[in-house]
Amino acid sequence: MENTVDKISYKYVSYLWDEEVASSLGNDEVALLIYRSNLLGADLRLTNYAGGNTSCKVMETDPLTGQDVEVMWVKGSGGDLGTLKKSGLAALYVDKLHSLKKRYRGLENEDEMVGLFNHCIYDLDSKAPSIDTPLHAFLPFKHIDHLHPDAIIAIAAAKNGEQITKELFGGKLAWVPWQKPGFDLGLILERTVQENPGITGLILGSHGLFTWGDTAYESYINTLETIERASEYLNENYGKNRPVFGGAKIQSLPKEQRLEKANTLIPLLRGLCSSQNRMIGHFTDDERVLEYINSNDLDKLAPLGTSCPDHFLRTKIRPLVLNLTPDADLSDTQQLKEQLVQQFEDYRADYNAYYERCKHTNSPAVRDTNPVIILYPGVGMFSFAKDKQTARVSSEFYINAINVMRGAEAISEYQGLPEQEAFNIEYWLLEEAKLQRMPKEKPLSRKIALVTGGSGGIGKAIAEKLAQEGACVVITDMNEKALNEVNDEFKKAFGKDTAVTATLNVTDGNAIVNAFKTANLSFGGVDIIVNCAGLSISKSIADTTEADYDILQDVLVKGQFLVSKEGLGILRKQQTGGDIVNIVSKNALVSGPNNVAYGTAKAAQLHMSRLMAAELGPEKIRVNVVNPDAVIRGSKIWESGWAAGRAKAYGISIEELPAYYAKRTVLNEEILAEDIANAVFLCVGGLLHKSTGNVINVDGGVPAAFVR
Structure with missing residues (x-):
């Protein structure tokens, strides 16, 4: 394994591979998978918290027959790449996963395939396999990375993303139009690779990136180089044809005034967001947030919602933008609350209408209709969730969405995920089942x-x-x-x-x-x-x-x-x-x-x-x-x-x-x-x-x- 650290210099991603550490792992491909995953997860420009998945395929001894069989080790359901350990991997027989193609009855019955993954498990101590398992299994590569980098999703969410992908990567990356993750998408990826020999990766429309290699190191480098090229392209285009986000519409308050406004407002927002379930809050006035919420394009982009499923599952499909000026007098609590109550009622009504427009006969009941993300132009962004980590991560995910909108608008025109597709992810029965399996909250959770x-x-x-x-x-x-x-x-x-x-x-x-x-x-x-x-x-x-x-x-x-x-x-x-x-x-x-x-x-x-x-x-x-x-x-x-x-x-x-x-x-x-x-x-x-x-x-x- 060649150490190329002296030859590689990246501007937009971090090269973290340490050959001494990698060599200490020897030929243990699973250990190298975990090492690679941790490096990828350590750079939030590459993937979100708990987002993406990685895999490797190795030969193992079948405990039943004693024969060598191919086994795929892949990040299991609900794990995080940055903290992944072997206990967070699912290990499955590759041939059994392929044999499930005979059982597949089409998109209408796709969810039933998830239960069949359990019959393909090689290591009985495995983490539960995720919905993305067939996406890795059906690609004929030893090491695979599936990530959600902002730079790639910006292209994937652009109006002419397919054309940009073809021109930017010279045909080395294939384009796969948006489709909900699952067994059918795995078959599409397999077919795309067969029809495009020699490609080094795939961009999934509105979703993310697949890259691969024969070794853990090759996959890692392929991933970095692909994201670096996309990032470089975006940065070449920021402000080239028009100001970022159409330029500033308003100016931010000074830092101390922003914090005072947030301090005054956040308990009121928390109370309103807790109308159904008590919530914990988070506030940020990150410069990327301020550039977006102060811009001329905010009114156009915010209603479009986010694109990547990982984003809107954490943030809801769209935020609440407060109808408050940065210099608004917040001292009259009663008057301020009356104003906020109306905005919250309008948001809840809009969310209920979205649910009614998109629901299916077997959809779970409508969930909490309160916003997760609240934007206050000139001041910052609030997020609310069941605990601090989830509120903070939701904030980080919306910043990812801002990065995506910023990039897509620089090279083309941003497109959010179609509303029905967004609903189908948010109220997916498999997602609902995952929510129902969450451990019981502690007595003082949310307090x-x-x-x-x-x-x-x-x-x-x-x-x-x-x-x-x-x-x-x-x-x-x-x-x-x-x-x-x-x-x-x-x-x-x-x-x-x-x-x-x-x-x-x-x-x-x-x-x-x-x-x-x-x-x-x-x-x-x-x-x-x-x-x-x-x-x-x-x-x-x-x-x-x-x-x-x-x-x-x-x-x-x-x-x-x-x-x-x-x-x-x-x-x-x-x-x-x-x-x-x-x-x-x-x-x-x-x-x-x-x-x-x-x-x-x-x-x-x-x-x-x-x-x-x-x-x-x-x-x-x-x-x-x-x-x-x-x-x-x-x-x-x-x-x-x-x-x-x-x-x-x-x-x-x-x-x-x-x-x-x-x-x-x-x-x-x-x-x-x-x-x-x-x-x-x-x-x-x-x-x-x-x-x-x-x-x-x-x-x-x-x-x-x-x-x-």
């Missing part, structure tokens, strides 16, 4: 939580529990160093789409505003607010200073008030209810020595919670309290001298405190930070959705603290 005091101890345990149960979490704390460590820890544990951090001193109004801005711009709003930030001072009344008293009131009482008040504004914009959970203390109910300032502040927190519960109940906003006691292990409050103060008050040593606290409870149990986190989850996890104003003591059972 966003903001936790104060989250860098350690109880706060961190709460954030971890909420993330484990499916929530997106905004972790706040005034300790920036500890917060950075937590940020790294959560990314390793949960990936990049679950948690973000914000530095927050709960006595600083501006910092509170910025923390919720982080929640808005990261996830779309907030559903759960956990007031956990705190400190403790244990002194006799004689030793308690005015400064001691004031800081406890400021952090515990006023902090809880300010954070809840700011969060309430977002909850009200969304109008989807919500939860506020205040971490108070057993000391709010029990009088003890050397505790006057702390106990007074905790009692104020508790009663404030009751007052809030009474006031906010009609808006379906629940307010509940969790009262911990003696959480020693890992708790930050013991670092401040509190432990020494309590030990002195009880006439024992610091080392004796855990046992002392456990023995004074009826359960004789040590209380851990995880116990408090579980109580918070109980409040917000759905089982107590008709409960508010409650106090849950997590103290092992201190009779003096029993609520009465």
